[in-house]
Amino acid sequence: MPNRLKRLWPLLAINLCVLVLGLLHVLSPAGSALHWSFIDTIENLAYDSRMLLTMEADRDDRIVIVDIDEDSLAEVGRWPWGRDKLELMVEQLFDQYQARLVGFDVVFAEPDDSSGLRVLERLAADELADQPAFHDELANLRDELDYDQRFAASLRGRPVLLGYYFRRDEAEANNRSGALPPPVLSAADFRPNSAHALEANGYGANLAIFQEAASGGGHFNPEIDSDGVVRRVPMLFEFEGDYYESLSLAMARRIVGADRVEPGYAGSGPFGDSGYSGLEWLQAGGLRIPVDERLRALVPYRGRYGSFPYVSAADVLSGAVPDEVLHDRIVLVGTSAPGLFDLRSTPVQSEYPGVEIHANLVAGILDNRIMERPAYTLGAEFIHLLLAGLIMLALPLLSPLLATTGFAALLLASAGLNLWVWNAADLVLPIGSVLVLIMLMFVLNMTYGFFFEQRNKRQLSGLFGQYIPPELVDEMSANPQAYSLAAENREMSVLFSDVRGFTTISESMAPAELADLMNSLLTPMTRVIHGQRGTIDKYMGDAIMAFWGAPLPDPDHARHAVEAALQMVARMHELQAEFQARGWPAIRVGVGINSGDMSVGNMGSEFRRAYTVLGDAVNLGARLEGLTKNYGVDILVSEFTREAVPDHAFREIDRVRVKGRDEPLTIYEPLGAKAELDPGVRDELKLYQEALRLYRNQDWDLAEMQLLNLQQRTALKLYAVYIERIQFFRQQPPGDDWDGVFTHTSK
Structure with missing residues (x-):
């Protein structure tokens, strides 16, 4: 049995009971225990409404x-x-x-x-x-x-x-x-x-x-x-x-x-x-x-x-x-005088x-204009009630929007068909029981759905509320059985961000003011991550660890992580004016992102556990965040993340070996969507890529000249890093078997 059907079986059972009671009402004589008198009242009101809608409203002089x-x-x-x-x-x-x-x-x-x-x-x-x-x-x-x-x-x-x-x-x-x-x-x-x-x-x-x-x-x-x-x-x-x-x-x-x-x-x-x-x-x-x-x-x-x-x-x-x-004329002698008591409702x-x-x-x-309500309309009412009930039984399996649309369509179709039969065939088909059944089952479905979803949301909020935004809890509540804290392997993206020079900043501020600064910094950063469907893993002082792809699967996890990083840096620039007005120091953040297979779940000890990610891919993300200050960039992503976001432009930063990892990888700085990239930046990237080619071919003079020209165009620390390396390699050539990889020996 599908998970959704298994979850909804109590509601389906209640609805089925309501349908059976409705059918018994139709089959039971008036006055019996199973005949609902209030439906007769609704039936009368429905009859009156049709009468008022269709009466001729002209005078008959005969x-x-x-x-x-x-x-x-x-x-x-x-x-x-x-x-x-x-x-x-x-x-x-x-x-x-x-x-x-x-x-x-x-x-x-x-x-x-x-x-x-x-x-x-x-x-x-x-x-x-x-x-x-x-x-x-x-x-x-x-x-x-x-x-x-x-x-x-x-x-x-x-x-x-x-x-x-x-x-x-x-x-x-x-x-x-x-x-x-x-x-x-x-x-x-x-x-x-x-x-x-x-x-x-x-x-x-x-x-x-x-x-x-x-x-x-x-x-x-x-x-x-x-x-x-x-x-x-x-x-x-x-x-x-x-x-x-x-x-x-x-x-x-x-x-x-x-x-x-x-x-x-x-x-x-x-x-x-x-x-x-x-x-x-x-x-x-x-x-x-x-x-x-x-x-x-x-x-x-x-x-x-x-x-x-x-x-x-x-x-x-x-x-x-x-x-x-x-x-x-045909003459009727009677009275309209109230005192003679012949006024009727x-x-x-x-x-x-x-x-x-x-x-x-x-x-x-x-005029042969008397409406018909023969005994066989009881059978028509029974069939209409049964069909409407079966349709309403299926609606809880749909999304709330589709279920509401289906309810409205069924209600309008039932009323419209009934009115059409009234006009076209002068036949009075019962409609009260059908309308009551449809509305009662809809209210039951919505009420059950509301309380059930609220319970699911409370459960999911208890499990994931501290990690993910409320809108993701809403999505997860549609199928809560699909989510748990159990550890599993997934392809995901992880993001680490850290404030540059935080130790120096913290030593210069009072504790209360430092706490205020951290709140003013971490709150907008968290909003950005949540806005890109990210899950907050933890706050580590001034640092944030977040990931994408769990607990909700996210096929665009790499894209969302990159866009979150770009927005975080942009938001950080916006905050500088506010920080300056409050007498706080200027703050920069470094962000590292990696994508790959990770273990995610509730991990820890018997004393304390947390929903987190572990694995070599996670460690690489942390190493990339640490490398941002070496190259003077705000964001670094791995080649794995870059390959997963083909419609974004990236600047290749370096081929490196990071501490704790023997395999070299290429690291990049994301620049934004290709379609939105400034033409000047696009030209500079071409010149820079040519400088990298010359550098890796050990053509030091031409590479240095290209980098000096680029440095005059844009004073990036990255160009200075490569100029410094060229000067070093002139004195100590790397050898003919050099693969262009730079090995970092620190985190």
């Missing part, structure tokens, strides 16, 4: 709402109005305005005694029983004062549908009032176990005299979700084995002239037999009304309050409404007249 509003109550009187007023309203709607269909979103459950007819009849039976004139006058007035009969007569023969409601509370079981219209279906009309409509145990309906006179009726029970919002309305309610239609379905069915309602099953439609035969829609003539497993339809809200024309009921009674507003508005909910449904049914 349906007009006659509003028993505050102005009507102020003008006509408090509700309920006398049935004579309602008789006048019906006659006005049909006789003057020629409405096409009228539906009442109110219930006429009690007799109207406001005319005084009942009082007159009691007087005729008791106190005025022996007054023939009274009886004759009562007979003449009876028809005029019987408001219920007058209202019933206004309904008879006209396309009027009355609303009523069902009761479902156990406390109101068998509480029945009024007369129900005929049911549209019975249990025998459904396939076995296919119909699961909401069951009623009571009802509040209209007086029989009204229901018998009307063309029909329908219930206006909304389905209120757990958050108090109306998103669905039952198209059918079951009562004692019979099924009763909603007011909106009854009105739409009457508009298209459909005599009956038929259940529609999957597999019986245009796509043939799919093997799944759940009840998915109701058919009424050419109307197809999608329903869910409880025979509820989603309300296709057109927009906010006022998506349909409203006219005041008082204006209808007085005939003040322009004829064209109501002519051949909906996805589009928190206070929304219930009568406009029915208007939206009627329009949606007529």
Whole structure:
């Protein structure tokens, strides 16, 4: 198992558990222990968001709402109005305005005694029983004062549908009032176990005299979700084995002239037999009304309050409404007055007249614009959740940037696909569980990664924090198992730097001032080394030992070491002005660099150990630092380092044997990148290289002349060193077998 996968197995196990719980949520019924109710809340919010994004937001003039509003109550009187007023309203709607269909979103459950007819009849039976004139006058007035009969007569023969409601509370079981219209279906009309409509145990309906006179009726029970919002309305309610239609379905069915309602099953439609035969829609003539497993339809809200024309009921009674507003219109009579308690919370508005909910449904049914959420979307949700979970399981294996990008892409793709299906197919696919799963797994991954990486960083900081910069600790924390303090051989580069004449400097300064100087010197030098990904081995008084290539492998270790040395010298020159201002002496450093195989690891004794490098290549680096003062240069590198940095320019200094090493080597001074080298320096290097050739050929006179010319051009100590050697070799020739190597006998 790869190291990263092995390290992440606890996180993968946690994520897998979350995925399994999410799948169990999808498969578990609402109310069960494994069904997370908060996801239902998120699902509702997601549904509302899609509704708000895609609703048409224009006005539909086909349906007009006659509003028993505050102005009507102020003008006509408090509700309920006398049935004579309602008789006048019906006659006005049909006789003057020629409405096409009228539906009442109110219930006429009690007799109207406001005319005084009942009082007159009691007087005729008791106190005025022996007054023939009274009886004759009562007979003449009876028809005029019987408001219920007058209202019933206004309904008879006209396309009027009355609303009523069902009761479902156990406390109101068998509480029945009024007369129900005929049911549209019975249990025998459904396939076995296919119909699961909401069951009623009571009802509040209209007086029989009204229901018998009307063309029909329908219930206006909304389905209120757990958050108090109306998103669905039952198209059918079951009562004692019979099924009763909603007011909106009854009105739409009457508009298209459909005599009956038929259940529609999957597999019986245009796509043939799919093997799944759940009840998915109701058919009424050419109307197809999608329903869910409880025979509820989603309300296709057109927009906010006022998506349909409203006219005041008082204006209808007085005939003040322009004829064209109501002519051949579908009319719903209801109320927007807060005191009559028919304001509902909906996805589009928190206070929304219930009568406009029915208007939206009627329009949606007529336009075949009802969104579908069939039972098989459960399977789609399960598959979507499974795929999203598997993708999220793989993200911890990626880098944090790729994992975050993948999370965002998956979240956007899931939401985008869901919205596309909503628009293109009028299909409501669940999205809440998927969004929760993706975000929860992402938070888990990030939280685990944060604490795990912090722990790794603390561990690595404990191991390497005193040696390497924090940014390298960050890199190492991505795969901490790859790094340890165990000793091993690697090809690396080592750097030694030392302050020239430090003993003399230290003797002239007070201890506190000396400590301040060392801090001011070593801090910027360390920053340079860290900036080039170097590891500080140790501080030795005024000296620094650093290396490249461990604990992090560095294929460019030689380049980074050389560039660090050049920057250290440049930074040292910048510090001179500051040191001078503080009264400190001018300081120069010598730097030696070598590259080669070294042993690196935690080394020392049982009392004290340190992460360091050892080996002949390390010793050579230290010798090179000591030679810098002999040649008057700031930096010396070995031929091995020079070969590893081909794009830098170097001045060949000498071929030497250093103390403790028999093999000769060529040493160089780095000058910077070739592309940035000054043309004058490039010309001087050519002349110097020619002088070296003459020197090694023992052509002392020409070599000396060349070096003297160079010395006049640039007063380098290096030229003086070679002039001095030429003078020595004139007196004591090295012999014909001389290889041009100079042997140093001191460190």
